[in-house]
Amino acid sequence: MRAHEAGALHADLGGSRGPSWLRTPGDVNALVPILWPKTVKRDDLTGAITVAGVDVNKIAEQHGTPAYIFDEADFRERCRRFKEAFGGADVYYAGKAFIATAIVRILVEEGLFLDVCTGGELAVALQGGMPPERLGLHGNNKSTSELSRAVEAGVGRIVVDSFDEIDRLTRIARDTGKTPKVMIRVTVGVEAHTHEYIATAHEDQKFGFSLAGGAAERAAERILAEGVLELRGLHSHIGSQIFDSSGFEVAARRILGLQAKIHEKCGVELPELDLGGGFGIAYTTQDNPAEPADLAGDLMRIVKQECAALHLSVPHLSVEPGRAIVGPAMFTLYEVGTVKDVDGIRTYVSVDGGMSDNIRTALYDAAYSATVAGRTSTEPPILARVVGKHCEAGDILVKDEFLPADVRAGDLLAVPGTGAYCRSMASNYNHVPRPPVVAVADGASRVIVRRETEDDLLRLDVG
Ligand SMILES: Cc1ncc(COP(=O)(O)O)c(C=O)c1O
Numbered sequence: 001m002r003a004h005e006a007g008a009l010h011a012d013l014g015g016s017r018g019p020s021w022l023r024t025p026g027d028v029n030a031l032v033p034i035l036w037p038k039t040v041k042r043d044d045l046t047g048a049i050t051v052a053g054v055d056v057n058k059i060a061e062q063h064g065t066p067a068y069i070f071d072e073a074d075f076r077e078r079c080r081r082f083k084e085a086f087g088g089a090d091v092y093y094a095g096k097a098f099i100a101t102a103i104v105r106i107l108v109e110e111g112l113f114l115d116v117c118t119g120g121e122l123a124v125a126l127q128g129g130m131p132p133e134r135l136g137l138h139g140n141n142k143s144t145s146e147l148s149r150a151v152e153a154g155v156g157r158i159v160v161d162s163f164d165e166i167d168r169l170t171r172i173a174r175d176t177g178k179t180p181k182v183m184i185r186v187t188v189g190v191e192a193h194t195h196e197y198i199a200t201a202h203e204d205q206k207f208g209f210s211l212a213g214g215a216a217e218r219a220a221e222r223i224l225a226e227g228v229l230e231l232r233g234l235h236s237h238i239g240s241q242i243f244d245s246s247g248f249e250v251a252a253r254r255i256l257g258l259q260a261k262i263h264e265k266c267g268v269e270l271p272e273l274d275l276g277g278g279f280g281i282a283y284t285t286q287d288n289p290a291e292p293a294d295l296a297g298d299l300m301r302i303v304k305q306e307c308a309a310l311h312l313s314v315p316h317l318s319v320e321p322g323r324a325i326v327g328p329a330m331f332t333l334y335e336v337g338t339v340k341d342v343d344g345i346r347t348y349v350s351v352d353g354g355m356s357d358n359i360r361t362a363l364y365d366a367a368y369s370a371t372v373a374g375r376t377s378t379e380p381p382i383l384a385r386v387v388g389k390h391c392e393a394g395d396i397l398v399k400d401e402f403l404p405a406d407v408r409a410g411d412l413l414a415v416p417g418t419g420a421y422c423r424s425m426a427s428n429y430n431h432v433p434r435p436p437v438v439a440v441a442d443g444a445s446r447v448i449v450r451r452e453t454e455d456d457l458l459r460l461d462v463g
């Protein structure tokens with residue numbers, strides 16, 4: 001029996017963040033549906049996890065570990081649920097969560113729009129065949145080159161974020177004779193209830209034009225007065241991994257207040273409104289995210305009510321979910337390399353990846369769960385910490401989880417909920433090559449982003 005068994009530890013963890021799930025011998029193998037992509041289950045005979053009918057042991061054999069495993073059917077279903085929920089509104093998938101040409105192709109097929117925020121993401125979007133008019137470009141410091149490329153490609157809307165950018169884009173428009181469509185990113189002053197680093201609408205941060213300070217209104221006046229850019233509407237994004245719709249409500253009220261002011265002062269009713277993304281997902285069983293239909297209902301109701309109160313016509317709405325579409329559609333498959341009991345504290349389970357493939361635990365103190373994936377176990381649960389292979393004590397993937405007491409080197413370990421902001425934020429720390437993304441659908445797997453190799457990294461050195 002390992003250092004910490006579930007029963008004994010439960011009391012110690014009370015009050016602290018604790019594990020996501022107090023496991024008993026019977027349920028240490030359980031897959032809690034809210035955490036896993038829809039086609040994931042355990043095979044009745046072998047106990048191994050399967051995705052779209054493919055055994056993870058086979059995936060590991062074929063593609064190696066670590067690997068991000070993408071459940072295509074799950075992703076498509078989430079695209080459809082958002083699209084249906086928001087009815088006539090446009091759903092811009094936020095590419096920063098995870099983008100690859102294969103993903104873009106699926107988005108095109110599912111009729112979604114796409115939000116990109118750098119020249120690199122724009123290149124992937126165009127390579128994947130997204131019609132440029134269905135693209136939006138974000139960013140607080142877009143370069144002249146990025147803006148020119150977007151204008152040249154005919155990107156549907158550029159969300160302007162500073163007066164410098166308005167100047168830059170105005171010059172490009174004059175030089176090219178084109179009329180870029182723009183929205184204004186407005187900082188509405190909402191303190192979103194999420195980690196400080198991923199909240200984006202309080203006053204003291206780098207994004208957008210301040211509403212309270214009057215910059216947003218001045219930006220609209222300037223764009224309208226110069227008449228070189230086509231002002232389509234206002235944009236607000238309050239942060240990420242948000243569960244509570246009250247922040248969106250306040251944001252919508254404030255931004256529509258500005259819409260009314262612009263109407264009054266400039267005589268223009270802006271035809272579009274974007275309320276951003278940020279809808280939370282379950283990383284552990286303690287998270288309880290809203291359904292897209294409920295979110296959509298709330299947002300659309302607030303916008304309609306507020307427009308009626310302000311005597312405005314209801315603008316064409318759009319939203320930008322990233323995490324809520326791709327986050328739960330992937331899990332990361334690792335192989336356990338070492339298991340170390342630190343007596344009286346916990347068991348450290350080291351896997352063959354780490355903070356280079358998932359920085360979120362180290363960066364945001366994010367909580368994840370994990371399970372032994374290649375088999376089931378009848379052993380009692382022990383409290384484990386899943387860590388990576390990097391030269392860093394903070395290289396933690398899953399802070400607290402109950403794993404079976406016989407977890408051992410060679411086991412496959414799966415961490416769910418890693419579709420968003422894991423591959424897209426991956427690094428080569430310690431010269432560790434980034435893992436591939438393996439898509440699984442209808443009983444077959446295919447690589448959609450190949451594994452990086454040490455040779456790839458060596459080729460960067462030119463000295
Ligand atoms: C402007 C903008 N839109 C959309 C998103 C997507 O957020 P999420 O992935 O939380 O839905 C972000 C990221 O926070 C963002 O900055």
Ligand SMILES: N[C@@H](CCCC[NH3+])C(=O)O
Binds near residue numbers: 096240360421
């Ligand atoms: N990267 C963050 C969210 C920020 C999203 C982009 N504005 C995360 O992992 O949660």
